[in-house]
Amino acid sequence: MPPVTRWHVKLSLLYLVAALVVGIVQMVGLEAGAALFAVYVHLLVVGWITQMIFGVAYWMFPKFSKERPRGSNQLAIAACVLLNLGLILRVVAEPLQARHPAPTLAWLLVLSAVAQWFAGLAFVANIWPRVKER
Amino acid sequence: MPRISLWFIRASLAYLALGFTLGGLLLWHKGFALGPGVWRLLPLHIEASLVGWVLQLVMGTAYWIFPRFGMTPVQRGREDLAWVSFWLINAGLWVVGLAGIFGLPGVMATLGRAAEAMAAALMAVNIWARTRGSGLSPM
Numbered sequence: 001m002p003p004v005t006r007w008h009v010k011l012s013l014l015y016l017v018a019a020l021v022v023g024i025v026q027m028v029g030l031e032a033g034a035a036l037f038a039v040y041v042h043l044l045v046v047g048w049i050t051q052m053i054f055g056v057a058y059w060m061f062p063k064f065s066k067e068r069p070r071g072s073n074q075l076a077i078a079a080c081v082l083l084n085l086g087l088i089l090r091v092v093a094e095p096l097q098a099r100h101p102a103p104t105l106a107w108l109l110v111l112s113a114v115a116q117w118f119a120g121l122a123f124v125a126n127i128w129p130r131v132k133e134r
Numbered sequence: 135m136p137r138i139s140l141w142f143i144r145a146s147l148a149y150l151a152l153g154f155t156l157g158g159l160l161l162w163h164k165g166f167a168l169g170p171g172v173w174r175l176l177p178l179h180i181e182a183s184l185v186g187w188v189l190q191l192v193m194g195t196a197y198w199i200f201p202r203f204g205m206t207p208v209q210r211g212r213e214d215l216a217w218v219s220f221w222l223i224n225a226g227l228w229v230v231g232l233a234g235i236f237g238l239p240g241v242m243a244t245l246g247r248a249a250e251a252m253a254a255a256l257m258a259v260n261i262w263a264r265t266r267g268s269g270l271s272p273m
Contacts, residue, residue: 117155120154131147
């Protein structure tokens with residue numbers, strides 16, 4: 001299993017646990033709970049499911065070529081770093097922005113959006129040529 | 135991988151790009167307002183991310199990877215059913231998403247969901263018999 005895949009899989013497991021903890025915080029009726037719903041959903045869908053797919057697809061999909069069986073390692077690392085940077089920024093800034101709006105938090109949300117968008121494009125660019133008929 | 139899996143998986147990658155683009159706009163909007171209609175994108179964002187990206191990737195990969203019926207002409211089950219499933223899920227996804235954007239009557243979103251459910255049922259029929267150990271015949 002390549003290193004990038006190990007990072008993705010381990011991080012996806014951490015986000016799964018984090019998502020379920022956030023789910024508990026919502027259920028016990030803490031004041032911050034309502035602002036956490038979007039964080040809860042995105043920890044599951046982006047942090048756990050999408051991240052697990054990124055890692056396993058990079059590892060298991062058909063080879064790109066003999067010389068570079070998994071395509072670009074740099075793109076894979078960029079996708080991993082940007083996805084996690086973007087998600088962590090969202091987890092921190094979104095609930096705070098909902099309760100105490102501030103320009104700095106707003107810019108962190110924009111940075112999070114841009115980072116995750118580039119992560120998605122980097123993954124698609126790297127995996128697309130490996131999706132092929134035999 | 136078989137051609138139908140290639141279509142499922144490449145479509146799922148396109149929906150990943152679409153889902154992340156719409157999600158990025160919605161998140162940006164939470165920081166700096168982009169306009170009053172931005173939240174109408176939410177249903178298409180959800181459909182593209184969950185049905186288009188995750189579900190389609192799983193369906194395409196399962197059809198490709200699950201145990202086959204040896205070297206028979208129907209080694210992966212009925213490919214025609216898989217194609218019907220592919221078109222139904224994509225049609226359903228867009229009907230649900232566009233119904234949200236344009237405020238179409240609720241019956242449209244219901245029809246879209248019905249198409250998605252039919253697609254899932256057809257794929258389940260195809261995959262069911264392939265969920266096994268080894269050495270079985272097609273049916």
